Amino acid sequence: MRVAWAWAVAAIMVFKPVARRFCFVGIGTPGSSDSRFRLQSKVGMRVSSPDSLQLPRHPENEKANKVLAKAESLANEILSRSSSLHSRSRDREVAERVDAQDRVYANTFVDLGSAKVIGFDYDYTLVSYKPAVLHLIYRLATEQLVSRLGYPKDMLHDLPGYDAQFAIRGLAVDLKTAWICMLTLRYKVSIAFFGREQVDPRTVRRTYRSETGSGILPPEERKKRFKPLNDMFSTAEACLLADVVQWFRHRQIPFDPRSVVTDVLNAVARAHISEEVHRSICDDLEKFLEPDGKQHLRQLLDRLHTSGKKLMLVSNSPFWFVNKGMVYVCGEDWRKLFDVLVVSAGKPAFYTQSRPFREVSTNTGRIKFKPVESLSAAEVYCQGSIGELVRLMGWDHSDSAASESEVDGSSIIYMGDSLFADLVDARRLYGWTTGAIIREVGNETQIQSSADWQQAWRVLQVLTLCTRQCQDSYIGWNDACQAYSEDDRRVLDELEALSADFRGRLDMLMNPNFGSIFRTSRDNGQTAQPSLFARCLQRHVDFYTSKVENLRFYSTDHRFYPADYSIGVLHEVLHLTDPISDALQSVHPWGLSISATVQFGHVLAMAIDIMAEVPSISGAPSALQPGKVDDAAILRCIDKLQTWDASRFEVLATLQSCPRNAGQVRLVQDRSTGRRLAVKRMPLSWTCEDADSFSTAHPTETEVPWMDMAATRWLNIIGFQHCVEYWGVFLDDDYVAFVMGLAEGGDLFTFVDAMGLPEPGPILEEALRPLAVEFLSAVSRLHQLGLAHRDLSLENVLLANAKGGPIYLIDYSMATTMRFQTGPACGKASYIAPEMHLGSGYDAFQADAFSCGVILYALFAKDYPWISTRAGACKCFEYVRKHGFLKFMAKRRIIVGDEKKPVDKVMSKPFAQLLDGLLRFSPEERLAIVDEDRPGSSAGSIWAQAWLKKATEAPPESPE
Template sequence: MVNSHDSIFANTYVDLGNIDTIGFDYDYTLVHYTEELLTLLYEMALSRLVEDRHYPTEMMECGLQYDPYFSIRGLAVDKETGWICHLSYTHKVAVAWEGRKQVSTSRIFKEYKGKRGLTPSERKKRLKPLNDLFSMAECCLIADTIQFFNDNNIDYCPSNVVTDILGAIRDTHISGDFHRIVAGNPEKYFDPTPHLKTVLMNLKDSGKNLIFASNSPYWYVDAGMKYVLGDQWMDLWDVVIVSAGKPAFYTEIRRPFREVNTQTNRVRFQKVEKLEAGKVYTEGCLRELTRLMDWRGPLNTNTNVLYIGDSLFADLVDAKREFGWITAAVTPEVGFELDVQESDDHLLAEKTIALLLNTLRQVQSEMGTAKYTDDDSLVLDNLEKLVSKWRDRETNLLGNPFGSVFRARYQPSLFAHSLRRYCDLYMNSVGSLRHYSPQHRFYPEPDFRLLAHEIKRSTDAYCEIDPPEDILSDTED
């Protein structure tokens, strides 16, 4: 039996036997990085803030550094307040942090006009999703910068700070300096992937076409793939696409492919009429890929294609929504959170919350339908406060201020909702595929309310009662 770390979880029915083409993203999919990479990204972006945007030089001298225990994936930054927010599946703000201090419930309600969320149009203007694993450094730098300004009584505009940091992160990525440092030190920045070659060879031997599709330049992915697969890594692929420009790769309709000279890294100007193994291509679009790969049927019925990536909105949403591909997400958080959930402390918290919520139901049943007395309300208030404290205890076990990637307090998070909506499968790593036949059939669990890895756990503490929003956080006003 496959252990929980190596399990692949299904949101829908998927028959691998019917899939003839599998595409893979690169970053955090085929290769995984050490913590040193996010530290480097943080430091280089901080340096840009100080040197290019004239932020206080003291920020470089006071010991600011990336904190791996602060942020998680699936957060969002409110560009008007600078708050880092964890959103529920209904887009409500479950938890918010201003710098390194939690925002009180009263401030959240005041900022969002008596509720925990924004209208769809306001969300589009104000909230910037932080969905991929690179964004954890981005999130930490925003919080640290705002905390530095607050601690030193420096007047600042949160919107300007967020804009500057997003720009510094972007410039760090596109400058090439960051990628050159990583490519030049693979032992320091890349984690080993011992099962990757086995997985790819098994899929290849079963007759499936393998497509490599990355937003990174060839020289960068070549360094990483040589480190994890060896010098002949390209022999495994039917098509290699670099600098794809996702998600535009999915939305453009007339962008042709261009061939990359692997010796000089220059892009050829000749027209590409055929995609060949052993060659490298750049730019292009999905419509052109479909034409050159000679996939049959209309574009929105390519259900014989599986695409595996880590970034929901850069890799998977458009592939699923616009073209009907089967999609699989790499979510390394699953393995870590399952370990925590199996600990004695977490089981105790989970059972206690379920007991308290059941007590709340029974107490109200005994109270009947008459108007509650002050003492009745006090009993309920105190029980709800206990629930909140035990929820905090659960959160603390995960070792970060926001809690589970998949839960925003007691509700499914927006990340979990998107994962269920746009991904047919999800897994701890691509290496999980080594435990499954290329003809394996995945069946979803029958309970549609929860993600697959949560189904067999107690649901009382999560789904069967929705406490009032004003008692979901015990943050003092």
């Protein structure tokens, strides 16, 4: 029987460090004793934390005061444990095999074992530079301004030199105003500096207000006005521009911002590519090169070379410069490690133009004139193009015959530090796997491990949740539509001011002007979102790490799996989750360990809400960590049962009747909050009063309603984002009522029936692809948490709203933490994995994978592939059992327009291969949603399938 339930969208709190705390307050005048710039805090912000925090109180609203008191207690507990927070996170970091700053973070599935070619950029990839290089570029560019462009000679001694604390990577220069801007992922300017002074946010909004008033310039104007600063050298560019502008402004010398921008950018570009920079570096390599490469790079390259992978170097720098540095870090014989050496490549033109290669003399450095017909590992080449590279190396598979090398774009990895110069076109045009070297990952994760940062960040989360819960408390004690009183506004204002204070402490630790390169504030200062740089990193790069040498921590066959992250950039998600669990453990007797997809706001709200209710659940185990919790522990997660209050919940409609247990799903409205909710109402005669009583009364029942309620609460506690909101369990004399929030989008069954989807074919596949990726990611994350669903179906997957929205998995009444089972089959007849019927045991994760395959087929075909998987019960499945799923699709016909067509004629080959892998009769031959490398458990990962990998591809957008 079809069951359609509607559920809630869990509230997601987004947060960030917000920057912009410093400005210039004094610049020496000519002839003064000090003509250097001086910095001073705008607001007197201090990084150190107070000993205690006192939150405001409301003179009338006691509900708000209870929230404030709990939040104050939690915040002060965090403030009192500064040293213990630091030591606990450091102890855990030491215990891990790879420290956070040294890890590789994957945006897509990356298999090192299948990579046959690994390529590298040179600058800031194979070698890393000390800040001395940026000081050098700044100085040489200043000299260019004075000597070549006629700028005042006073600048040579007035300008302060490169300031590593001023700018960060990922900014953009407005070519019209000379402002240095930080952009959000939606191209909105959140922070702007004119010289060394921050531009008033109101001026920023007026300047970039479009005709629609959105505050975002149209794409055409945006591309003309903004020049991105995306590589490591660009921080010197931003610093010099700010200092030159500030020099003119301080002396009240009129200047054209557009001309100054052009001059500074040209001067920096000329200095950057000048032979003087290269000569200076080569004359003192120890001064300019970081020591890490000398210690570990040769070890890594030797291991990759020995494993049989071809190594490639493609750099914009000249050979003599590259050779000098590589000899320094890897030895005189470094060239024997590489199969392809390309210098002076001229990226990004290397990817977009068609140019021949030219050979470079390794003795004289001169360019030879003979045509290049092949690329030899013994030689060095310059110029050229990616098209010529793949052709000459035999990596071009445009013809039908595969080359002997068996190398194509998907088996080539290329790593570099500049997203748009090094990586985007290689991935977009030729399908290469790309890896970004982001030095700031190492710096920021180290800062995030410090006691000061951990403390301020935890308190900020408490204050943010407290502010929201205080506002929620205004509804119910007063008319929800009535304007706030003066006291209502005062409490919110004071909480926002405290939040801004702690947010400023985080800014100070990251960067005093712009904060983190991965997060930016919005102009209201109260919320955060990923920066444009972070968005580009997520969209256009397969993996990233702080140093190329970090690959030495992993096997040459290592597989990097993308995490299900929703907070921001992956390294932040993985690095910040455990410290939050520490904060909760310090005030809460449960040993909560937060998952990588945790919604921090949600979990902290739980902490505040349930602190007073701890005695009612004191029997819960001391560890509810994902992967360690068992079924019994989950069943103890249900909070105290409440008495059903008919006056509180107004019944609006009956959504579904459940004849099997005489239950109903109802739509209700909570009169105290105005929220519309879903209530699953079941008779006590069926459910009994607790899980133990239910097991006694129904010893063979596989559908346990108490597991559904308990697992939903547990998943809420640990922050599983694909779970509906848990509202509570209520009792009256005759019924148990499981109350949850409402999702207006309905289930996937309704989605297939009523959404007017295209006919089966390529258009429908493209429409379903993002939905499929999110659904499979949700199941993957559930398995990572150690929970098998065992009743996945179209009816048990919900959409948050009528337009689709987030995906939610529901009905955990058959869920279990015991992966390997010997009990009876679970689920609906069409979805049950065939091995469940055999009685010899089954892998519950692989059974879920089979159900996923049925769901994906049904979404495409708008019909089930079979009615049952039990032996002899369905001719369609018997055919699959004998001949396989691919042959079944050649015979199975579905309605397309006015006719019936074989499935394989309207379904793409990659999609068919994915379904074939999920619907294999034998679980050992079946693709896995997660844990695919378990010996004998599966045939590999779904995430390596071409149809899913294509979902991560998108045409690049320039960050302008």
